[in-house]
Amino acid sequence: MLQLILEQTLNGLQFGLMLFLLAAGLTLVFGIMDCINLAHGSLYMVGAYFVAAATQAADSFWIGLGVGVAGAAVLGLVLELTLFRRLYQRDHLSQVLATFALILIANEAVRAIWGPAALLLNPPEALAGPVEIGGFFYPAYRLLIIAVGMAVALLLYLLVARSRVGMWVRAGAANREITESLGINVRALFTAVFVFGAALCALAGGLLGPLLAVQVGMGESVLILAFVVIIIGGIGSIRGALVGSLIVGTVDTLGRALLPTLLRALLPADAASTLGPALASILIYLLMAAILFFKPQGLFPARA
Amino acid sequence: MALYRAAPWQKPLSLALLLAALAVPTVLTALDQAFYIGFATRVLIFALAASSLNLVLGFGGMVSLGHAAFLGAGAYVAAICQQAGINEALIAFPLAMGVAGLFALVVGAVSLRTRGVYFIMITLAFAQMAYYLFVSARSWGGDDGLPLNGRMTLGGLPLASDDALFYAALLALVAAMALFGRLVDARFGRVLQAIRENETRMEALGYLVFRFRLVAFVLSGMGAGLAGALLANLTGLASPNLLQWTQSGTLLVMVIIGGVGYLYGGVVGAVVLLMLEEMLVGFTAHWHIVLGLLLLAVVLFAPRGVAALFGPTRGNDHG
Numbered sequence: 001m002l003q004l005i006l007e008q009t010l011n012g013l014q015f016g017l018m019l020f021l022l023a024a025g026l027t028l029v030f031g032i033m034d035c036i037n038l039a040h041g042s043l044y045m046v047g048a049y050f051v052a053a054a055t056q057a058a059d060s061f062w063i064g065l066g067v068g069v070a071g072a073a074v075l076g077l078v079l080e081l082t083l084f085r086r087l088y089q090r091d092h093l094s095q096v097l098a099t100f101a102l103i104l105i106a107n108e109a110v111r112a113i114w115g116p117a118a119l120l121l122n123p124p125e126a127l128a129g130p131v132e133i134g135g136f137f138y139p140a141y142r143l144l145i146i147a148v149g150m151a152v153a154l155l156l157y158l159l160v161a162r163s164r165v166g167m168w169v170r171a172g173a174a175n176r177e178i179t180e181s182l183g184i185n186v187r188a189l190f191t192a193v194f195v196f197g198a199a200l201c202a203l204a205g206g207l208l209g210p211l212l213a214v215q216v217g218m219g220e221s222v223l224i225l226a227f228v229v230i231i232i233g234g235i236g237s238i239r240g241a242l243v244g245s246l247i248v249g250t251v252d253t254l255g256r257a258l259l260p261t262l263l264r265a266l267l268p269a270d271a272a273s274t275l276g277p278a279l280a281s282i283l284i285y286l287l288m289a290a291i292l293f294f295k296p297q298g299l300f301p302a303r304a
Numbered sequence: 305m306a307l308y309r310a311a312p313w314q315k316p317l318s319l320a321l322l323l324a325a326l327a328v329p330t331v332l333t334a335l336d337q338a339f340y341i342g343f344a345t346r347v348l349i350f351a352l353a354a355s356s357l358n359l360v361l362g363f364g365g366m367v368s369l370g371h372a373a374f375l376g377a378g379a380y381v382a383a384i385c386q387q388a389g390i391n392e393a394l395i396a397f398p399l400a401m402g403v404a405g406l407f408a409l410v411v412g413a414v415s416l417r418t419r420g421v422y423f424i425m426i427t428l429a430f431a432q433m434a435y436y437l438f439v440s441a442r443s444w445g446g447d448d449g450l451p452l453n454g455r456m457t458l459g460g461l462p463l464a465s466d467d468a469l470f471y472a473a474l475l476a477l478v479a480a481m482a483l484f485g486r487l488v489d490a491r492f493g494r495v496l497q498a499i500r501e502n503e504t505r506m507e508a509l510g511y512l513v514f515r516f517r518l519v520a521f522v523l524s525g526m527g528a529g530l531a532g533a534l535l536a537n538l539t540g541l542a543s544p545n546l547l548q549w550t551q552s553g554t555l556l557v558m559v560i561i562g563g564v565g566y567l568y569g570g571v572v573g574a575v576v577l578l579m580l581e582e583m584l585v586g587f588t589a590h591w592h593i594v595l596g597l598l599l600l601a602v603v604l605f606a607p608r609g610v611a612a613l614f615g616p617t618r619g620n621d622h623g
Contacts, residue, residue: 036421038553086604092367092421094603097560100553101599108592224432224549231425278440282433289414292426296418 003136008257009250014142016249017149021204022222023229023241024156025197031236032173033088033190038099039079040201041223042106047072047202048214049110052119061124061210069202076198080191088190103220111216121209145207152200153242160238169193173236225252228288234298243299248284255283307497308363308488308565318481318568325474329467341466342538347578348473349534352480354558354570356527361556362565363488364520365500369424369552370411370431374404374525376547378532380438383450383542393458393472397533404529405522407434412521416514428549435547449543456537463537473534477571480527485567487523496520561602 026040050071055064083102087095122128123141130137160166171179172186180186205214212218229248233240260276267275291299325348329341353375360366381400390396411430418426444450455463463469487493499506499513507513536542545551554577562573580598584591 093560093564094607097557098600098603100557101596104592105596108590112590220550224428227425228429231422235421274440274442278437281436281440285429285433288429289426292418292422293414296422
């Protein structure tokens with residue numbers, strides 16, 4: 001039992017860190033440019049497809065990952081310059097409609113190019129096996145994801161909280177006009193943030209590819225989770241995104257693994273087998289509703 | 305946005321369109337295209353659902369991304385009623401509206417404490433909860449949904465024929481539009497729109513802002529619930545797919561294309577979107593791409609919706 005909890009906690013940490021890669025880009029676009037981007041999940045899906053396709057072509061996971069992430073960054077650049085730039089000043093409804101349209105286009109384009117079947121993406125040979133930590137075995141590849149996630153989280157923190165560019169980004173978020181009049185090119189800054197967010201999406205998609213299936217529609221479910229994360233954390237706050245990701249990742253993973261067992265101890269087997277999975281999948285939404293009820297601006301309001 | 309005011313030609317036009325709609329089944333049958341009566345019914349049902357959403361979205365300024373939950377709740381109530389032996393729509397439909405309304409009351413009571421983006425997300429969260437509940441409810445069919453054994457009867461008359469269900473859906477839509485039309489013109493609708501424009505001022509004037517919003521939200525949920533019950537009768541299935549968030553998104557898209565805050569915005573949007581789909585499906589297998597591009601074009605070139613292209617139906621005097 002203890003081993004199960006430990007293993008599931010690690011899984012939750014790994015899932016949470018991947019969510020953070022998505023949520024970080026989303027919360028910046030959302031918080032700084034005040035733009036609802038429902039197509040963020042599509043960038044994740046397209047990124048995963050880029051990585052899978054490049055990996056197959058190059059026969060190397062690492063080259064594939066690099067090429068895929070670069071490809072997604074280029075795609076992000078094109079989207080920002082042609083479409084999103086026009087959306088920043090528009091109301092939320094227009095943004096919802098436009099990015100909903102992007103989801104339709106992305107899903108169908110992927111289906112047209114790579115077909116409806118899921119793509120296979122294998123983890124690198126060297127990391128395919130398990131490693132022993134503290135008396136039990138854990139997949140090496142999942143450990144790598146945790147390491148990469150932590151490294152990116154640290155890098156992002158340094159970038160946003162400690163660097164000059166990060167200071168500009170935060171200033172642009174707080175007050176665009178004043179920042180511009182201080183001679184900072186906010187427009188270019190926004191483009192850079194968007195491209196960076198797209199690259200992080202592809203990184204998450206590529207890393208998760210070997211664990212989950214690379215398929216059409218993979219972006220939607222994860223998009224909702226990323227939104228839950230940034231709402232819990234407070235829109236526009238990187239720190240909130242990190243805390244929110246870890247909360248959602250662990251609560252979701254542990255809930256799915258443990259709730260059915262726990263309920264079986266409390267309820268008759270029949271009721272438990274129905275209620276367990278249901279309760280496990282709505283747990284994070286309950287959590288979000290509860291947090292919003294008590295803290296309507298999320299845990300770390302960016303503009304408090 | 306100013307207060308909604310119906311254009312002078314709106315009433316005669318809608319009456320003419322209603323007369324035209326009454327003839328649709330006869331005309332389609334005469335043209336040997338009876339297959340499309342089902343499609344026309346679908347359009348009417350989604351027009352009802354989208355118009356219900358428009359009440360809170362357009363007139364109340366509340367962007368709900370969770371209306372699929374009320375649609376789905378209505379559909380499931382209809383299916384469950386039939387399972388319990390109630391095959392009379394006059395009982396099942398009000399029950400569906402009641403349950404959807406009650407659900408909307410709970411969702412609204414929590415969600416309406418938040419504003420803006422947080423409101424969008426919390427309504428979405430509730431809809432997701434409902435979705436997962438129905439997916440894992442094995443006694444109600446779980447993933448596969450709950451099928452209906454044939455259609456219900458309405459006041460003893462069977463809805464089994466496509467014509468009958470079409471007229472039932474038309475009746476529901478007309479009743480709802482008449483109610484919504486009266487409502488937005490009445491004191492309630494004026495207050496609701498004023499709250500959309502300036503919440504603080506209305507609060508200071510002594511209006512119970514929260515209560516007005518909640519009543520609108522519940523009414524909207526009931527409308528969506530009725531649409532769901534009709535939809536279950538049309539498709540013969542209450543499926544969890546009805547509650548997926550993309551369904552909420554589609555309803556939003558319908559209202560936005562049609563025209564947010566125009567009485568007939570939801571109707572126009574449902575007609576335009578579903579007809580586009582139907583046409584594009586026959587045209588190319590990858591019709592989603594074309595639809596997506598068209599939606600982008602709407603955002604960039606007709607930001608106030610299709611209904612707004614046809615003359616001013618909203619008073620734009622600032623006096």
